Amino acid sequence: MRIAVIPGDGIGQEVVAAALPALDLVAEIFDLDATVEQFDWGADRWLRTGVGLPEGAVAQLRAEFDAVLLGALGDPRIPDMAHGRDILLGLRRGLDLCVNHRPLPLATGTIELFRENTQGLYAGVGGTVGPPDRPTVAIDECVYTRDTVQRFLRYSLGRIRDAGQRRVTLVHKANAVPHTGRLWRELYAAELAAFPELDGTDEYVDAFCYHLVRDPGRYQGVVAPNLFGDIISDIGAALLGGLGLAASASICPQARLALFEPVHGSAPDIAGTGVANPYATVLCLALMLDHLGHRAPADALRAALAAARAEGGTPDVGGHDTTSGFMTRVLAALRHQ
C-alpha cells in the first residue's frame, strides 16, 4: 500500500501526525506493507507560492498511490478558502471521486450516508454580471450529468445493500429545484429496480433534516446530491456527539484510488493546543484498509478506537485526554488485542 498523506492546515497536521503510528502498528501486527509519502499542500504553501494543488499532482497520485489521506484545509489568513477549494475540490474532480461515503454510527443504528461529491453546486460553473467588485447579478449553477448521477447511485445502492440495510432514502428538493431534482428521481427509480432487496423512498431535504433531528432511527441508507449531503453529514456528526468522530471516504466507482478525510475542519481555534481529536483520522485509516481489501486490520483499528473511547476522549467529546493521550490508549488497545 502506497499512501499519499496531505496533513493540510491547523489541526489537520496534528491529527495526521498522531494517527499515522496506528497505521504503522496495525501494519506490523498484520504483516502489511504500507509506505507513506507526505505532501505539503495547504495554506502556507499557497500564501508562499500561490499554488494550491500543484500541476501534475493528480497524475502523480493516480500513477504512484493506492490511497490519499487528507487532514484538513482552512486557514484564517485565507477567509474565502480559495486554497481549500483548489486542493480539495481539485482532488475530488481530478480523481473523479464522485462518491463520498460518510457512515454515521448513531445510537439508533448506523446511517450509511452517500453524498455525490463532484457536481451539483460544486461543479464550479457560474459567474457574475456587472463590475467584478460590485456585481449586479451573481450566479452559481447546480449542474448534474446523467452519467455521474447514475454511476453514483449504482455504486452507493450496491454498498448500502452490501452493508445489509433494507431501507434507502433519496434526499432532493424537486418541488423547488426541478431540473436536477427530476433527473435524480428518474435515475433513482431506474437504478433501484436492480436492487429488489432495497425498499426505496425519497424525501424533500427540509423534511428530511426535520426528521433526522427528531428521529434518526427512521433512516438506514441515504443518497444525496453534493450540497445536501454536505449539510446532512454535519447534522449527522452533531447527532453522533461531535464532528471529531466522523470520517469519510471519497471514492471513484471505476478506480481503486480513493481519498480519506475526517469530516471536521482545521479548527484554528484549538490548533496548537494539543487537544485535537484524532478519532476520525484513525477511523479514516480503517475505511482505507477496508477499501483496499484488508478487513481484519480495519476491524482491529475500529475495535481499538471503541476501547479507547470507552476509557476516555478529547475535550470535544467531553473527555480530558490530549491528542497524544488518546492515541496512547488506541495503540495500547491495538497491542492488547
Next chain:
Amino acid sequence: MRIAVIPGDGIGQEVVAAALPALDLVAEIFDLDATVEQFDWGADRWLRTGVGLPEGAVAQLRAEFDAVLLGALGDPRIPDMAHGRDILLGLRRGLDLCVNHRPLPLATGTIELFRENTQGLYAGVGGTVGPPDRPTVAIDECVYTRDTVQRFLRYSLGRIRDAGQRRVTLVHKANAVPHTGRLWRELYAAELAAFPELDGTDEYVDAFCYHLVRDPGRYQGVVAPNLFGDIISDIGAALLGGLGLAASASICPQARLALFEPVHGSAPDIAGTGVANPYATVLCLALMLDHLGHRAPADALRAALAAARAEGGTPDVGGHDTTSGFMTRVLAALRHQ
C-alpha cells in the same frame, strides 16, 4: 383589514377553518374590522382545470387585500408538486415577498430567522440538455441580484435590531459556491455598517447546522439565502418540538401586503382525521396582526396560544387534543383574558 384566505390542500383546509374563529373573536374583542375572502387555489382546482395561480390573481391581491393567509399546498396526486410551485412560488415572486420571517421561540431563546424568499435556487432559472425525457445534463441556477439581497438584508437586520437582539449570523457556503456567496458576504458587511448595535458574524451552512443542533442558544438573529433558510427553518421546527408550532411571514420591504403561512405542509397522512395542529395557523394570525400594526390583539392571540398549550395540544406535540378541542381551549383563553 381585508384578508385573502387560501386554505389549499390537506390539513391546510382544516387548520385554516379551525383558526379563523380566533380572528373573528379577537377582532370582536378589540373592535377591529376584519373581512375574509376565500380562494380555492390548490390541488383539486389544478387537477380539474390545470390552473394553479389564476391569471390576474397577483394584481387582485395587490388591489383588494392587506394580507394573505395560506394553509398548505401538497397532494399525493401531484407528486412533483407542480401546482404548489405555481401557486406558492408564484405568489412569493409575484408579490415580491423577498423576506420570509420565521421566528423560532426555543427554550434557549428566540432565534429570529430571516430567509430570502424569491431568488437563489428558487429563481426558476434552469433547464436540461438532451432528450426531455432522458436528459444528459440538468441545470438549476442559483441566481441572486444585488438589489434583492440588499433590500432583504437591510430590512431583516432592522427587524433583528428592533427585536432587541445583538448577535446576527449570515449563513452561506462561499467556500464551495463562490459567486453568490461572495455577493452575500460583501453586501452583509456593507449593510451591517449601518447597524452598530449588531454584532455580525458569518458561518458556512454545514457548520451552522451542526452548531444549531448542538447548541441553538448560540444564535439570535439569522439571515440566510432561500434554500439554506428552508432547511434551517425545518431544523429549527424540530428543535421547537414540531413543525406544528412554527409560523412564517413573507414580506415585501416596499409594500404593506404580506403572506402568512404555517411552516408545516399539507400532511396527507393525517388529513381528514381531525387532529391537525392549528397552533401555527393561529400564530400566523398573530404575525399578521403585528404586521398590520395591531400589536395588542396579536399579543392576546399569543397569550391564548400559550395558555392553551400549557393545558393540552394535538398528538404531533405529544397531546391528546383534536383540532377543534385545541381551538376550544384557545377561544376560551381569549375570552378569559
